[in-house]
Amino acid sequence: MKFQGAAVALVAALMVGLSGLDSHSAHSQDDSAFAPLLGWWKGQGRLGFQEGQTENVTCRATYVLGDVPTKLEQNIRCATSSGKVEIVSHVTNDDGELSGTWTERIYNLVGDLSGAITERGYRVSVTGGDVGAEMEIIVKDGMQVIEIKFSGNTLRGLTLVLKKG
Template sequence: ANSESKAQSGPFAPLAGSWSGAGTVTLDDGSTERIRCRARYAPIGPTMEMSLTCASDAYKFNLGANVRAEGGAVAGSWSEASRNISGSLQGRGAGGNYELVASTAGFNANISLKTSGNKQSVTMRADSQFRGANISLSR
């Protein structure tokens, strides 16, 4: 089987491909910025590489992650290139809908991913660095 058909049968298959959209990010001081975002998901069997890049005039983040699904559990690692931080990622979910926690020293972010066909919403809540983000993507 070629890699396309493999991608379509794995647990992350509903996410596969490139997505783009916009949203808002809430910064430490409580101000909000409009952001434009691009996401790319590359599932291979039970694993997936993903990237999410968002930018506004004053703010940017570039999140990358490698995750693996086993049953309903998801675990892996993430990194953020512009701040040079990385950590662990874990959570639960299936079928394009996931509840994840990204952790590193002194920082936890809750990430909720909801996918319905060609629409996706990404919601992040954090206790430092930034307060959160709400992003709507489509492909």
């Protein structure tokens, strides 16, 4: 539980640091709103289950632009002492509105995502027949915080703190 408190504090600090940025200045490089995400990231976090148990995770994430700067592929792979989690998203940006598909391959969760680019980063909702989730990604100074809250399945939440590179 100490890690969870530290992760919440880090998320809050990053949110305060980003609150003065508008979405245009935060995402203007490389002609893509996804530019702050691009590349390879690694770090650690916590994975929570509906039954109440939590596990430490070690993760890596990659973000690659599609054939145009408005399309992004996100891959997050995490390992725990008892298993793994693997999330793949295909996202399209239409003037700040996000849409696409979201899949967790180990637990076989599939859904459609929708959301927006915010002053803090990226916020999406995932809905589908077998998954409901809220996901927020905050990026600042070579660090990334990912918070996913699941509803209606085995997973309860995933909190990650990643560093570029």
